[in-house]
Amino acid sequence: MVTRALDVVLLGPPGAGKGTQAKRLAAAYELLHLSTGDLLREEVVRGSELGREAEGYMKRGELVPDALVGKMLLARLHSQQAAAGCAFDGYPRNLEQAGLLDGLLAELNRRVDIALYLNVPDEALLERLTGRRSCPSCGAVYHVVTHPPHVEGVCDTCGGALVQRADDREEVIRERLRVYHQQTAPLLEHYQARGALREVVGTGTQDEVFERLREAMRSTKR
Numbered sequence: 001m002v003t004r005a006l007d008v009v010l011l012g013p014p015g016a017g018k019g020t021q022a023k024r025l026a027a028a029y030e031l032l033h034l035s036t037g038d039l040l041r042e043e044v045v046r047g048s049e050l051g052r053e054a055e056g057y058m059k060r061g062e063l064v065p066d067a068l069v070g071k072m073l074l075a076r077l078h079s080q081q082a083a084a085g086c087a088f089d090g091y092p093r094n095l096e097q098a099g100l101l102d103g104l105l106a107e108l109n110r111r112v113d114i115a116l117y118l119n120v121p122d123e124a125l126l127e128r129l130t131g132r133r134s135c136p137s138c139g140a141v142y143h144v145v146t147h148p149p150h151v152e153g154v155c156d157t158c159g160g161a162l163v164q165r166a167d168d169r170e171e172v173i174r175e176r177l178r179v180y181h182q183q184t185a186p187l188l189e190h191y192q193a194r195g196a197l198r199e200v201v202g203t204g205t206q207d208e209v210f211e212r213l214r215e216a217m218r219s220t221k222r
């Protein structure tokens with residue numbers, strides 16, 4: 001039996017838990033986790049032309065130009081790993097990107113099947129983001145208070161040294177939140193209008209949020 005691809009968009013402000021939950025959804029539903037933030041950070045570390053162009057925008061908490069991100073996305077979307085569907089994390093970030101994604105998926109006879117909106121109030125986001133630490137080697141994410149590693153500063157999974165993202169400093173976070181409200185929040189309406197939006201309470205434990213997402217996913221058939 002041929003199953004149709006399943007394409008899921010994770011929406012929500014920075015710090016809502018999109019990365020953590022997208023990883024879990026990708027594992028549970030056998031999707032490709034497609035995080036444009038992770039991909040861009042890899043390009044920056046690699047020092048590629050794209051990385052060098054993107055770095056300044058990222059450091060300031062601004063969006064990287066659509067054309068740069070779009071090219072990067074296109075290559076991944078056409079890869080074999082994306083054939084069964086994707087969990088999009090951090091893309092789209094504005095209405096132009098949403099339109100581009102619709103077009104790219106349509107070429108593959110696919111569409112955004114469901115847009116999951118992780119709703120977390122702004123007050124909680126600042127605390128989450130300033131305490132966030134991540135492992136550059138394996139991508140694991142921790143929080144100094146709510147989800148600390150067993151040994152401070154060391155990744156439980158791979159033993160790598162944990163770091164704070166350059167854009168998780170308070171003044172940059174404020175800019176990222178401003179950009180979110182101005183450019184990304186209008187996407188809720190975009191997906192609501194076509195009946196694809198599901199809102200999920202993004203506070204509580206990671207397991208609780210994941211259960212809510214699974215529940216919301218039940219309304220979507222492959």
Ligand code: AMP
Binds near residue numbers: 062063091
């Ligand atoms: P994230 O890891 O999703 O919080 O993204 C970190 C940073 O990468 C953002 O603040 C932007 O500078 C950049 N970025 C990630 N995804 C996109 C996107 N879809 N469009 C433009 N910039 C992006």
